[in-house]
Structure formats: structure tokens, C-alpha cells
Amino acid sequence: MQAESHLQHREIAEAASIIASSRYVVAMTGAGMSVESGIPTFRGRDGLWTRYGQPKMDGFKRFNDDPAGWWERNLNRDIDAHIIELRDALVAAKPHAGHHALVQLEQAGALNHVITQNIDGLDSRAGLRNLIEIHGNRSRLRCLGCGERQSLGDFVPTEPPDPCQRCGGVIKFDTVMFGEPIPKDTMAAARAEIDQADCILAIGTSASVRPASGLLWIARSQGATLIEINPHETSLTSICDVVVRAEAGDALNRLASFW
Numbered sequence: 235m236q237a238e239s240h241l242q243h244r245e246i247a248e249a250a251s252i253i254a255s256s257r258y259v260v261a262m263t264g265a266g267m268s269v270e271s272g273i274p275t276f277r278g279r280d281g282l283w284t285r286y287g288q289p290k291m292d293g294f295k296r297f298n299d300d301p302a303g304w305w306e307r308n309l310n311r312d313i314d315a316h317i318i319e320l321r322d323a324l325v326a327a328k329p330h331a332g333h334h335a336l337v338q339l340e341q342a343g344a345l346n347h348v349i350t351q352n353i354d355g356l357d358s359r360a361g362l363r364n365l366i367e368i369h370g371n372r373s374r375l376r377c378l379g380c381g382e383r384q385s386l387g388d389f390v391p392t393e394p395p396d397p398c399q400r401c402g403g404v405i406k407f408d409t410v411m412f413g414e415p416i417p418k419d420t421m422a423a424a425r426a427e428i429d430q431a432d433c434i435l436a437i438g439t440s441a442s443v444r445p446a447s448g449l450l451w452i453a454r455s456q457g458a459t460l461i462e463i464n465p466h467e468t469s470l471t472s473i474c475d476v477v478v479r480a481e482a483g484d485a486l487n488r489l490a491s492f493w
């Protein structure tokens with residue numbers, strides 16, 4: 235990968251030039267963005283699903299059918315091995331050079347907003363301000379009734395949460411489960427960013443998780459320039475204007491050095 239990434243100077247310079255001449259730049263990041271922080275992806279060679287097998291995609295239905303039972307199993311770590319591995323990695327992770335480079339780009343006025351599919355909170359820990367966590371955040375709870383979020387900080391729940399004090403609704407982790415709709419307020423905010431963007435940076439996403447990934451095709455259809463940063467080909471590659479075949483940390487660090 236190292237030798238190959240050296241060949242990407244031209245692509246990174248081209249990406250920098252497009253970003254500099256764009257009016258409104260939005261980055262969409264996926265699980266690949268946090269690989270260099272030690273958090274595995276689901277798909278791909280070292281992905282959790284590749285090693286443990288793909289789980290059933292009905293997580294939200296199972297939660298909804300029996301929230302109390304779900305919480306009991308979860309708190310007792312009676313959960314899939316790949317979720318335990320992911321959770322332990324999330325607890326240990328720290329932002330890497332690529333997260334800091336995004337902050338540098340934001341502070342330089344080169345990057346207007348980030349939509350992340352990640353639930354790890356590393357972007358805000360690095361200091362990023364304009365952020366939409368489209369799949370939620372693992373350190374928050376959310377009421378399914380009224381949508382109110384509650385930050386847990388470092389607190390790890392040891393008992394199932396009480397019903398919502400405001401509306402009596404069921405409380406779950408803010409993380410969007412498979413089969414769960416993205417909360418309307420979050421989706422609307424993400425769509426509003428996409429509608430303003432004339433340049434999109436797709437970083438470390440396989441662009442295969444809908445509806446989040448659909449926003450990339452919407453941006454394209456609205457005339458935005460697409461720049462992909464990913465060591466591997468994705469389903470988005472063929473519609474991108476510039477493709478940087480490198481890891482997020484290396485590529486973003488070099489990109490930010492233009493400002």
C-alpha cells in the first residue's frame with residue numbers, strides 16, 4: 235500500500251485544487267475512516283463479517299419485539315462475538331491523523347460539513363464542529379417516541395434504562411440498528427447538506443449501506459464533483475471524478491497540507 239500511495243500525489247493535488255475552487259464541500263465518511271484508530275470495518279478482508287459471518291439484518295425488529303429482553307442480553311454481554319469485538323475496539327480508540335486533518339480542513343474553511351456513518355464519536359473528539367452522525371453515536375441514548383437524545387459520556391449502563399421522562403417512550407442506544415429508519419431530523423439535516431454541496435469527499439465508505447450511501451448518488455445527480463479516498467474500489471468509484479487509492483490517514487494528511 236505504501237508504494238502505491240506515493241503514486242497518488244497527482245490525485246491528491248487534483249483533489250486539493252477541486253476543493254479549493256468549490257463553494258460548499260461535504261465529506262461523507264464510513265467505517266474505513268476509523269480503521270487506523272483500530273476499529274474494524276464490517277466488510278472487506280479484515281472486516282468483522284468476513285471473520286465472524288454476516289449477522290441477521292433484523293436487529294431493530296428484535297429490539298422492538300422485546301426491548302427489556304434486548305437490554306438484559308446486551309448488558310450481560312450475551313451478544314454476538316463480533317459486536318463484543320467492535321465494542322471493545324470502540325472503547326480503546328482514539329482519533330488518528332486523518333481525523334485531525336479533517337479538523338484542519340474545517341478550520342481552514344476548506345470543508346463545510348462532515349456526514350459520518352460512524353458511531354464512534356472520533357470526529358467530535360478530534361474537534362470537528364460541523365458534524366452529522368447519520369447512524370447515531372454509541373455514547374448516547376435515544377427515545378423512540380420523541381427522539382430526545384441523552385449523552386452517556388463515559389457512563390456505561392448497568393441496568394435497562396427507564397422509559398422516557400418526557401413521553402414514556404422506549405429508550406435504546408442512539409446507534410441506528412439494521413432495519414431501523416434513520417431519525418427524520420438527522421436524515422433531513424444530512425439531505426440539506428448534500429443539497430448545498432458542489433463537492434463531496436467520500437472517505438472510507440463502501441457506499442453500500444442505504445439510505446446513507448444513496449445521498450452520494452443524489453449529490454452526483456445534482457452536479458456535485460465526487461472525490462473518493464479509499465484503498466479499494468467501491469460501487470461509487472465509477473462515478474467519481476477523482477479517486478485517491480490510499481488510506482484515510484495518509485491521504486487526508488497530505489490533502490490538508492495544501493492549506
Ligand code: NAD
Nearest residue numbers: 264265266268275276277351352353354438440466481482
Ligand atoms: P464498510 O465496512 O462497508 O466499508 C469500509 C470501507 O472502508 C471499504 O470500502 C474499505 O475499502 C475502506 N477502508 C478500509 N481501510 C481503510 C482505510 N485505512 N482508509 C480508508 N478506507 C478504508 O463501511 P461503511 O460503508 O461505512 O458501512 C458499514 C456501516 O457499519 C456503517 O454505516 C457504520 O455505521 C457501521 N460501522 C461503524 C464503525 C465505526 O463507527 N467506526 C465500524 C464498523 C461499522
Ligand code: ZN
Nearest residue numbers: 377380398401
Ligand atoms: Zn420520549
